[in-house]
Amino acid sequence: MCGIVGYIGSREASAVVVGGLKRLEYRGYDSAGVAVLAQNGHIELRRDVGKLSNLQATLQEAPLSGHIGIGHTRWATHGAPSQRNAHPHVSMNGRVVVVHNGIVENFLSLREELEAEGVRFESDTDTEVIVQMVERYLEAGESLETAVRRTLRQLKGANAVVVMSIDRPDTLLCARLGNAGGITLGLGQDEMFIASDIPAILDYTREMVFLESRQMARLTRHAYVVTDLDGRPVRAEVHSIGWDPVSAAKGEFKHFMQKEIFEQPQALIDTVRGRVDFENGRVYLPEMNLTPELAQRIQKLIIIACGTSYYSGLAGKFMFESIARLPTEVAYASEFRYYDPIIDEGTAVLAITQSGETADTLAACELAKEMGATLWSIVNAVGSQSTRISHGYIPMQAGPEIGVASTKAFTTSLVDQYLLACALGELRGAVSAARLRQLVDDLAQLPNLAGQVLDHDDEYEAMAWHFFKAHNFLYLGRGINYAVAREGALKLKEISYIHAEGYPAGEMKHGPIALIDETMPVVALATQDHLYDKMISQIQQAKARNGVVLAVATEGDEAIRQETDYVFYVPATPPLLAPVVNTIPLQLFAYHVAVRLGCDVDQPRNLAKSVTVE
Ligand code: AGP
Numbered sequence: 001m002c003g004i005v006g007y008i009g010s011r012e013a014s015a016v017v018v019g020g021l022k023r024l025e026y027r028g029y030d031s032a033g034v035a036v037l038a039q040n041g042h043i044e045l046r047r048d049v050g051k052l053s054n055l056q057a058t059l060q061e062a063p064l065s066g067h068i069g070i071g072h073t074r075w076a077t078h079g080a081p082s083q084r085n086a087h088p089h090v091s092m093n094g095r096v097v098v099v100h101n102g103i104v105e106n107f108l109s110l111r112e113e114l115e116a117e118g119v120r121f122e123s124d125t126d127t128e129v130i131v132q133m134v135e136r137y138l139e140a141g142e143s144l145e146t147a148v149r150r151t152l153r154q155l156k157g158a159n160a161v162v163v164m165s166i167d168r169p170d171t172l173l174c175a176r177l178g179n180a181g182g183i184t185l186g187l188g189q190d191e192m193f194i195a196s197d198i199p200a201i202l203d204y205t206r207e208m209v210f211l212e213s214r215q216m217a218r219l220t221r222h223a224y225v226v227t228d229l230d231g232r233p234v235r236a237e238v239h240s241i242g243w244d245p246v247s248a249a250k251g252e253f254k255h256f257m258q259k260e261i262f263e264q265p266q267a268l269i270d271t272v273r274g275r276v277d278f279e280n281g282r283v284y285l286p287e288m289n290l291t292p293e294l295a296q297r298i299q300k301l302i303i304i305a306c307g308t309s310y311y312s313g314l315a316g317k318f319m320f321e322s323i324a325r326l327p328t329e330v331a332y333a334s335e336f337r338y339y340d341p342i343i344d345e346g347t348a349v350l351a352i353t354q355s356g357e358t359a360d361t362l363a364a365c366e367l368a369k370e371m372g373a374t375l376w377s378i379v380n381a382v383g384s385q386s387t388r389i390s391h392g393y394i395p396m397q398a399g400p401e402i403g404v405a406s407t408k409a410f411t412t413s414l415v416d417q418y419l420l421a422c423a424l425g426e427l428r429g430a431v432s433a434a435r436l437r438q439l440v441d442d443l444a445q446l447p448n449l450a451g452q453v454l455d456h457d458d459e460y461e462a463m464a465w466h467f468f469k470a471h472n473f474l475y476l477g478r479g480i481n482y483a484v485a486r487e488g489a490l491k492l493k494e495i496s497y498i499h500a501e502g503y504p505a506g507e508m509k510h511g512p513i514a515l516i517d518e519t520m521p522v523v524a525l526a527t528q529d530h531l532y533d534k535m536i537s538q539i540q541q542a543k544a545r546n547g548v549v550l551a552v553a554t555e556g557d558e559a560i561r562q563e564t565d566y567v568f569y570v571p572a573t574p575p576l577l578a579p580v581v582n583t584i585p586l587q588l589f590a591y592h593v594a595v596r597l598g599c600d601v602d603q604p605r606n607l608a609k610s611v612t613v614e
Contacts, residue, residue, distance in 0.1 A: 032071070041166055300346060304333040478506060
């Protein structure tokens with residue numbers, strides 16, 4: 001999750017920008033930078049890796065002066081963060097500077113075109129193609145607005161940008177394409193602000209405009225104009241923010257959990273960012289330290305985790321066995337330690353942990369390492385204990401997850417397992433180049449598919465109001481969707497305190513079906529895959545016993561309406577990635593039930609965000 005701040009007015013821009021970035025500190029940092037248009041008319045830049053305090057120290061030594069500026073932070077990025085990859089990025093001839101949030105999926109081909117025209121790149125980032133292309137258009141005689149518009153039209157993927165140029169020392173431009181994090185305009189008295197999140201600028205103004213996707217804004221210190229990408233003005237509503245800074249960290253959301261559910265398209269972009277070469281269908285996981293020898297030596301994978309992370313592992317098993325042909329077990333970390341696990345140098349143990357500090361998971365990791373296993377982890381909190389003890393790790397890059405109920409960490413950990421399965425599959429010679437390309441291509445659409453599900457939030461809220469009085473729920477799934485059934489049940493019970501059980505649908509007839517009657521709603525994962533007909537059969541068995549069935553189904557499947565009472569439709573998704581999309585309706589359903597019941601959604605009773613005790 002990146003933090004972006006821009007300012008134009010009479011104050012020292014550097015102080016406003018860095019102060020705003022500090023307000024976004026809950027997002028964490030791996031690098032930060034600020035650029036101003038100095039009095040001499042040139043762009044001046046300061047960038048540092050690590051915490052924001054490093055940049056502040058640099059600015060103490062070498063302050064910046066100017067009344068227009070932009071700044072940026074990155075959090076838990078992949079690979080070794082470096083100064084040359086930190087934002088802001090300046091164009092080759094120093095006319096333009098940009099900060100960016102999102103992923104330019106076609107950056108490699110754009111970079112090749114620009115290099116063929118003689119542009120010299122300084123960094124390895126996708127962002128730099130934006131700033132270089134804007135300058136190319138400026139040098140061809142275009143205005144700054146036209147140069148930015150023509151550039152944005154060529155970008156594939158979800159992106160948010162802020163642009164500053166020596167050609168227009170009185171203007172900031174910004175734009176939002178898709179769900180790459182927000183762009184908020186702060187409207188001051190003879191000063192204007194831009195930020196990726198409300199807290200960054202709440203100290204200066206409470207009058208805000210939120211850009212929609214495919215909108216652009218031009219700001220001077222006295223005025224702002226919002227347009228579409230064709231330059232046509234659009235009406236943008238001004239919101240008066242009444243929140244205090246802490247609640248403002250929730251942005252326009254009521255709870256952190258709600259905010260984090262809606263951050264998932266961005267989080268999915270961030271967890272893929274810089275790890276996938278969409279042009280050539282390749283996956284890069286530098287922190288995993290994988291080699292062909294190691295990948296071929298591993299003969300068994302044991303996934304260990306707790307709670308939601310364990311359910312993520314249940315889905316991951318299908319990915320590792322289907323893509324990498326790697327026999328995979330999934331164990332509760334709290335149990336793993338007490339059975340006599342069979343581990344040797346051919347065993348890899350993969351810990352999945354959002355916090356990286358869960359006591360049961362860490363203890364299981366230590367045991368596995370002592371027994372000679374190769375220890376890997378998938379972690380959201382980079383720098384946590386789990387990343388320090390692992391031989392290799394993958395940061396989820398979901399941004400800090402504040403709500404106790406895990407949401408974006410779950411979906412990003414699914415994608416990280418998918419990436420690891422692809423990387424291992426290639427190194428083990430288990431997956432063809434053609435299939436690997438298809439698997440990578442399937443990833444590109446995932447953030448948009450997740451965004452489509454979020455667009456139906458009002459339907460899940462209505463359904464929650466229909467069912468919030470129920471005392472028991474049953475969640476049924478088969479195959480990879482069994483993991484979704486388990487996770488969906490946990491989401492409901494941990495924030496609404498309604499008893500819910502996730503169960504393999506095929507197991508119902510072996511006993512639990514005795515529970516079903518009109519007082520126990522059944523949530524059935526019935527999206528179209530190779531087990532669809534089996535799921536329909538299970539749904540019919542539940543209906544035959546007066547069960548009330550809510551199905552998660554694939555858009556366009558009208559037949560299922562005849563078999564069920566309610567349907568949550570989701571877009572068709574490749575089977576191994578279906579859990580990412582299929583879980584989101586269940587997250588939102590649980591959230592709205594808990595809100596309807598007046599529960600403390602972000603801090604449910606008896607729970608903690610990180611269980612650091614056994
Ligand atoms: C999930 O919503 C809960 N917060 C809980 O089950 C959590 O997933 C579990 O405690 C594991 O936490 P970790 O991923 O930080 O290790």
